[in-house]
Amino acid sequence: MSHQSELAIEADGLVKTFGDNRAVDGVSLAIPRGTVYGVLGPNGAGKTTTIRMLATLLRPNGGFAKVGGFDVATEADKVRSVMTLAGQFASVDEDLTGTENLVLLARLYGFSRKGSKDRSAQLLEAFGLTAAADRQVKNYSGGMRRRIDIAASLVVVPEIVFLDEPTTGLDPRSRNQVWDIVRALVSDGATVLLTTQYLEEADQLARRIAVIDTGKVLAEGTPGELKASVGTGVLHIRLAQQEQRVTAEHLLTSRLGVVVEPSSDPFQVAARISDPLLANRGISELHEANIELVSFSMGQPTLDEVFLALTGKDTEHSTAQSEASS
Amino acid sequence: MTTTQAAATAEDGIEEISHDRLLAALSAGAAPKRPGAIANSFTYGWRSLLKIKHVPEQLFDVTAFPILFTLLFTFLFGGALAGSPTEYLQFLLPGILVQTTVFITMYTGLTLATDIDKGMFDRFRSLPIWQPSPLVGAMLGDVVRFALACAMVLIVGVILGFRPPGAVQGVLAGVVLILIFCFAVAWIWILIGLTVRSPNSVMALSMIVLFPLTFASNTFVDPATMPSWLQAFVNINPITYLVSAVRAFCNGEFATYDVTVVLIISVALVAIFGPLSMIRYRRR
Numbered sequence: 001m002s003h004q005s006e007l008a009i010e011a012d013g014l015v016k017t018f019g020d021n022r023a024v025d026g027v028s029l030a031i032p033r034g035t036v037y038g039v040l041g042p043n044g045a046g047k048t049t050t051i052r053m054l055a056t057l058l059r060p061n062g063g064f065a066k067v068g069g070f071d072v073a074t075e076a077d078k079v080r081s082v083m084t085l086a087g088q089f090a091s092v093d094e095d096l097t098g099t100e101n102l103v104l105l106a107r108l109y110g111f112s113r114k115g116s117k118d119r120s121a122q123l124l125e126a127f128g129l130t131a132a133a134d135r136q137v138k139n140y141s142g143g144m145r146r147r148i149d150i151a152a153s154l155v156v157v158p159e160i161v162f163l164d165e166p167t168t169g170l171d172p173r174s175r176n177q178v179w180d181i182v183r184a185l186v187s188d189g190a191t192v193l194l195t196t197q198y199l200e201e202a203d204q205l206a207r208r209i210a211v212i213d214t215g216k217v218l219a220e221g222t223p224g225e226l227k228a229s230v231g232t233g234v235l236h237i238r239l240a241q242q243e244q245r246v247t248a249e250h251l252l253t254s255r256l257g258v259v260v261e262p263s264s265d266p267f268q269v270a271a272r273i274s275d276p277l278l279a280n281r282g283i284s285e286l287h288e289a290n291i292e293l294v295s296f297s298m299g300q301p302t303l304d305e306v307f308l309a310l311t312g313k314d315t316e317h318s319t320a321q322s323e324a325s326s
Numbered sequence: 327m328t329t330t331q332a333a334a335t336a337e338d339g340i341e342e343i344s345h346d347r348l349l350a351a352l353s354a355g356a357a358p359k360r361p362g363a364i365a366n367s368f369t370y371g372w373r374s375l376l377k378i379k380h381v382p383e384q385l386f387d388v389t390a391f392p393i394l395f396t397l398l399f400t401f402l403f404g405g406a407l408a409g410s411p412t413e414y415l416q417f418l419l420p421g422i423l424v425q426t427t428v429f430i431t432m433y434t435g436l437t438l439a440t441d442i443d444k445g446m447f448d449r450f451r452s453l454p455i456w457q458p459s460p461l462v463g464a465m466l467g468d469v470v471r472f473a474l475a476c477a478m479v480l481i482v483g484v485i486l487g488f489r490p491p492g493a494v495q496g497v498l499a500g501v502v503l504i505l506i507f508c509f510a511v512a513w514i515w516i517l518i519g520l521t522v523r524s525p526n527s528v529m530a531l532s533m534i535v536l537f538p539l540t541f542a543s544n545t546f547v548d549p550a551t552m553p554s555w556l557q558a559f560v561n562i563n564p565i566t567y568l569v570s571a572v573r574a575f576c577n578g579e580f581a582t583y584d585v586t587v588v589l590i591i592s593v594a595l596v597a598i599f600g601p602l603s604m605i606r607y608r609r610r
Binding site for chain 2: 052055056057059077080081083084085088091092093094095096097100104105107108109110111112115119122123125126127128136147152153154155156157158177180181184185187188190
């Protein structure tokens with residue numbers, strides 16, 4: 001087997017422009033078969049445009065891409081037979097019932113009349129939607145809607161599955177269920193390309209992650225490697241007075257010897273600390289220095305912090321937030 | 327925790343996902359033999375009919391318009407133009423039949439723009455199917471709507487006293503010609519629906535195009551009464567040829583010239599707007 005055939009998806013210098021806007025500006029990807037690959041980035045980073053090019057919905061202006069070994073530009077029909085697309089843009093018909101949507105797709109794939117009904121019933125049962133089978137999709141809740149969207153893209157399970165922000169806007173319970181589906185897909189042997197705005201999601205599911213912003217890949221690697229670039233854990237401290245921030249940062253650096261991350265929020269201090277005991281000491285030190293804390297928490301670096309560490313600049317989201325709070 | 331979860335389950339009807347069932351469903355997802363172009367198109371036609379079943383309101387336009395037009399014009403103009411509504415009806419009805427059906431072709435573009443708006447077409451275009459089938463299938467469903475509109479006009483017409491000498495077979499021949507022409511015109515709306523993408527713009531555009539086209543014809547009055555510049559337009563308006571052909575069919579005659587012109591225009595429309603639509607559809 002050649003090296004190339006082990007890759008489910010490969011892209012080299014993909015470019016898509018809309019007028020003056022370079023929505024995707026030279027994205028290269030190499031995604032091995034049978035894995036989950038996460039594309040992480042804020043809104044408008046170029047994630048969806050990239051997926052749409054890989055799914056043959058948009059024609060790249062430059063670069064090339066192969067999906068399942070087929071060129072997206074010249075072998076679009078073959079690409080369509082090895083991949084499926086679910087997400088914010090590939091939708092189901094809201095006027096039709098769950099069953100009708102799945103039967104429609106099954107018929108299009110070539111299932112017989114009876115075969116379509118059987119396949120539809122099987123999928124609805126597997127996705128916990130049997131009770132809603134005969135209801136119009138517009139009457140589904142958000143979580144159910146997402147499930148029928150995903151079920152509709154799995155009427156035929158091809159080698160490669162594109163999931164475009166499958167959990168955006170979902171409550172934690174529905175989100176966990178979508179994660180279970182993704183894990184089941186991979187254990188069934190599929191390759192999943194997943195876009196997300198959440199570092200936690202990419203961390204939970206993906207073997208490798210590409211962080212993209214303004215149409216470019218900023219970093220690529222395993223979740224561990226990416227997080228190592230910002231520290232394995234972060235102590236977030238919220239101060240009562242922003243004038244005390246410099247003192248607080250100085251104190252943490254000098255007494256504990258930890259690295260303090262830059263933050264766009266003047267009330268926030270983020271220090272790389274993975275050991276809870278050390279964090280505890282840090283809090284005590286601040287307390288003794290009469291620095292008033294509003295709250296503190298320990299956790300993984302957020303997507304904002306990953307972006308800050310990778311680019312030195314803020315995501316639009318956190319900029320907007322700090323502007324609103326100042 | 328368990329209690330709140332159970333409550334949520336009862337509330338939204340969502341069930342837990344069973345891992346084993348999920349795996350079984352995924353591993354049973356092998357692709358069957360790929361169907362042909364015709365099978366794909368008919369599946370999309372089935373979708374259009376399902377939408378009529380679920381959103382019967384959309385038939386309101388198809389039924390209310392024809393009834394309204396027929397009643398309004400018959401009684402409004404009948405006395406003045408032909409001495410009595412019943413007499414005028416014999417002249418008007420074939421024209422109303424054409425006008426209402428041509429008007430309804432606009433809905434082809436409207437439905438398409440709505441589908442694109444809602445993301446349906448991204449799903450369809452990513453499927454390994456004959457690519458024009460969503461468009462062709464939608465039109466198959468639309469032909470059913472056109473036929474329904476024709477039936478409404480004819481029923482109202484007969485109730486009001488429409489008695490065509492051409493009898494049932496003459497009227498049927500006229501309807502078939504209208505369906506062929508409207509199938510061809512609908513391709514223009516497909517291209518417009520793919521290009522403007524917003525259902526509202528399709529609606530606005532349709533008024534600007536369809537009103538002059540259907541009124542500036544021989545639908546309502548004899549063009550001989552019009553000023554010469556308007557006559558010139560009326561005489562090149564395809565609607566005029568279609569109305570003349572249908573009128574002849576209803577009178578039990580066969581207007582070879584008009585029928586030929588209508589068929590040539592229909593073929594030309596499909597030959598021009600079909601490929602243009604497909605290029606637009608693929609390139610989006």
